[in-house]
Amino acid sequence: MVSKAVASLASIILVACVIAGVVCLVNRSGDSHDGDHGTNISTSSKAVASICSTTSYKDACVNSLENVGKNESATAKDYIIAAIQATIEEAKKSIKAAESVKTDGGKDPRDAMAVEDCKDLLEFAIEDLQAAFSFVGDSDLHTINDRLFDLRNWLSAVVSYQQTCLDQIGEPQYKDPMEHGLLNATQLTSNALTIVSQLGEILKAFHIDIELPKGADTGRRLMELSVVGHDDYPSWFPAGDRKLLQAGRAKPNAVVAQDGSGQYKTVGGAVNAIPRKSKNRWVIYIKAGVYRESVILPKDATNVYMYGDGPTKTIISGSKNFAINKITTMNTATFGTYLINGEGFIAKGIGFRNTAGPQGHQAVAFRSQSDLSAYFDCRFEGYQDTLYYQTNRQFYRNCVVSGTIDFIFGRGAAVIQNSEIIVRMPLPNQLNTVTADGTKEAFAISGVVLQNCKIVAEPQLFPNRFKIKSYLGRPWDKFSTTAVMESEVGDLIDPEGWTIWSGSNNHQTAKYLEYGNRGAGSNTNRRAKWTRVIKKNEALKYTPSVFLEGGKKAVKWVQGTGLPVTMGLTY
Template sequence: MEKKFMRWVSSIHNGLRHSVFGPTHNMFLPSFSLTVDRNQCAGDFTSIQAAIDSLPLINVARVVIRVKPGTYIEKVSVSPFRAFITIQGAGADKTVIQWGDTAQTLGVNGKPMGTFKSATFAINAPYFIAKNITFKNTSPVPKSGQMGRQAVALRISGDRAAFMGCKFLGAQDTLYDHVGRHYYKDCYIEGSVDFIFGNALSLFEGCHVHAIAEKYGAVTAQSRMSFLDDTGFSFVRCKVTGSGVLYLGRAWGSFSRVVFAYTFMDSIIIPRGWNNWGDPNRQMTVFYGQYKCTGPGANHGGRVSWSRELTDEEAKPFISLNFIDGLEWIKL
């Protein structure tokens, strides 16, 4: 059984494992920059959306949009062909973008907009970068069992996106890590239930994950639906703190894949660690692992039998930029 498991790990991490994605290129050098300031006399634009909308519909050059200190109350969307945008704040505690939609908020058609459209900031284009800025959904923590309260702070649906020194603030479903390869470095992510969710291939490095759950909650809800999907979340040298009783992850997808490595876990982590989303069959197909984690919530002794304490060899594919093909497109 152990040999079969290792052959499986090797097969999903061979040189072709991310062939579903296209070739990558480094496009980090800026061609020009714009400034957003609430004072119309001090910048090029007073709103972030206006700055984005000023770019060509098909953008092929790196543009840096510098957002001056302040709270920008607006709902922002980056269209699919406006690639190579960098949003740079003056500091995550100084520059904040916020809105308050939830899944039950009525859209322009008079119907609830759903989780996907609830995002304060939505990115649909590749090669997006954000630095030193906060994305916030102001909807409060929902009561236990309350429906339609999913409230996304940021949704990333573009490939090859990087977030550095950013904050993502919300409650249920804070960060919709939808699709694509993504890198989060030194970020702060706050929420209550399933607050990092989606089917992207993402590396979280040096991030602080903080729960504000009133009772029960979950850090992740990774939605990998097939053995062939090259997706999953890896948390490396992170820390998990907060309130409530927390699962490390719930199996939103039948083949959900999440790994925590070198991560500090506070006592809020429920001993069994993982939840099968009410479907025992998923226990046979998910991939949930820990590697050299620390803290009172990291004890693997009480974990569910279908999660693993990874060996050095098993953990290796998950703990470097290679997990997201990052050496091709991330310039450190």
């Protein structure tokens, strides 16, 4: 009877706290203190301990929330703001740490470039953190919950920027101080991502009931997507972009032509002339030709749509590479995007090529940081590290991607649909791996999905396909996530299917999945034991509608293109 009375009192107190909009925690341990019969209300240390209990770095979490925990009227929103604010402060310190690392450019040119890259990447991280901070500060709990997917995506991008910084540094005398300087920032970013991702559970603990956001993994949503043959237009682009792409040859703001018939003879020239921070679409038409240049879209060149005369006619070609040029992987890209202040870069009918060959080792043809970006009828040609989905949400449809080692890799979230994946001849004693996902955090919005694709060997590899090991992928980081679904898998793929990342235990925590594949290489009887064949309900979670959407903003992403995209499963 006593326990029931205590429970009732606790419930009344919790309800009162919810009505007041504060975070309260009830001690249900049964310990009596000063005659309170086991009901001890705290708005400080216990609330902080509860929120931090799910994080990986609990001490850092407690320290970051200590001050807000002392506020007796603090709400769940206040705790989220505090977690992000603390992360911003540490991220700013990490830039100072990068500036303090002195390199020898003559002796170690690649590491010198890597440290400079760190400064840029950490600036990008701060911009995303500030965007997240502003959004939470200007929103109520319902709004935050509706856009949790977007918020998680921003924090996931921060994780990617931080890790990319460290990935590219080789020598210990540079890497060790950088890791030390980033330690607090990376821990707090991980914690903030966990707190945001677990918000629903936190609110439930405080008896705050908010409906799941649209696009979440609800039973009804999955039922809608499970219809056989369900083929719809994804909803990621606004109506204006739909009309733009449906028009085919849209009226350009700028024309690039090698013969002088346009305003510019180089792609770089047209890119440099893009109005900065434009709210309207800026359309660039690139006429047929091979443009031998490296092009980087700057971060303030927003809302860009670029199209060509076809991926085998309009080609942007470069040869920068890791091994010969002694530069960092991200700087080998023939074409790259730095769309931080904007989003939604679209490319159609263009080929992106890196001609360094297998001897160049890491040699990126295309690298994208642009959120809510999409690529249609494009071709990405290279060998190692061809297509780099570096950060944020990306969609590829009717494309061709070719390469050897980890040639589809990154730390963002990418779905590649209805595309041809061509495995090429590697160097002697090398193996082929189609994918290498680098998801570092369990709650990150990241991973790669190949859906309804065709995985084949190039003509040069074909007669040697049983002599050279080729795998669907390998786990680059602890929580690497890769799904191959409804695809035609050629007999070049080894019966084991997947291989481990040498020298790591990433495969023990990674998520490697197959569903509904066909072809001679799709037999899963001899697959690696750490991979799984999944059923329809789980496979639906990796379709664009669930894997890439999740918030009201993202619901207008791809569907607006007017191009055919499968939102669910084809069967």
